[in-house]
Amino acid sequence: MTLLEIFSAPIASGAQTFILIVCILIGLGAGISLIDVKNTSEPKEK
Template sequence: MLLEIFNSPLGSGAQLFILIVCILIGLGAGISAIDVRKSLFKGNKKDH
């Protein structure tokens, strides 16, 4: 599916948009993983 999107003649705008979305999802996952690790190593305080 991703290969079809990148090979289809949509124009560079759509490909750039998909690339940015993938990067933002990756950054969000990384930040939340770091946040979870910090909160776990703090001392098991349950703020939520």
């Protein structure tokens, strides 16, 4: 099942929102952890 099929499916209004929220959360988590790694690795280099 492709993303296009999921988003164009008639049942998908709830699933769309769920997938969107999950993607946003994953993106935020990745961004935060990336910033965290940068902040923690900088003092060690100095």
